[in-house]
Amino acid sequence: MNAPNPRYELRGINHLALVCSDMRRTIDFYTGVLGMPLIKTIELPGDLGQHFFFDCGNGNTLAFFWLADAPDAAPGVAAPKGLPDAGELVSAVGSMNHVAFAVPPEKFDEYYERLRAEGIEVSRVLNHDDSRAGVSREVHPGTFVRSFYFQDPDGVLLEFACWTRTFTEADISHEPKTAAARRVPAAH
Numbered sequence: 001m002n003a004p005n006p007r008y009e010l011r012g013i014n015h016l017a018l019v020c021s022d023m024r025r026t027i028d029f030y031t032g033v034l035g036m037p038l039i040k041t042i043e044l045p046g047d048l049g050q051h052f053f054f055d056c057g058n059g060n061t062l063a064f065f066w067l068a069d070a071p072d073a074a075p076g077v078a079a080p081k082g083l084p085d086a087g088e089l090v091s092a093v094g095s096m097n098h099v100a101f102a103v104p105p106e107k108f109d110e111y112y113e114r115l116r117a118e119g120i121e122v123s124r125v126l127n128h129d130d131s132r133a134g135v136s137r138e139v140h141p142g143t144f145v146r147s148f149y150f151q152d153p154d155g156v157l158l159e160f161a162c163w164t165r166t167f168t169e170a171d172i173s174h175e176p177k178t179a180a181a182r183r184v185p186a187a188h
Helices: 023-033 105-117
Strands: 015-020 038-043 049-055 061-067 099-102 126-128 145-151 157-163
Touching: 015 023, 023 038, 023 049, 023 061, 105 145, 105 157
Parallel strands: 015 061, 099 157
Antiparallel strands: 038 049, 049 061, 126 145, 145 157
16 A cells, blocks of 8 residues: 555645535535534635635545536436445446545544434445455454445545555455446447
């Protein structure tokens, strides 16, 4: 996970920009529920909209556009329709499937219970491993990340995740699929 980039000195994600329908409600959720400080607001020229930035830790930011002419959400196309443990994982090519926030492993279970207590619908805890199912009920030596999913008020799929082990060369073991293997033909 810490392999140096020989071409560019990339330092992680500066920001990920999403689109919301109601900036006030977005602030209430990301600052009020998740505790991310609002650190920068921009009014876009020509009454186009707004662009607000939230601090999500370690110098990373999550940004939202509120655009006056943004079309309605398209669940199942632009993002998954629901939570992955309910079988809702598919989104379109080029879409943003979900945002995973790194959380401390020792606080993972506490954060799960805290969101549930706030009335946020959360998936079951997924202990991701290399088994045929890809997850297990219990944490074991093959578990590489623990996570759970939830959605923001606009249906953006979010995840709290914590790594549980260090990756090795053995973790790169699958042949990449190509466009020819898709079950949905590519549009031309």
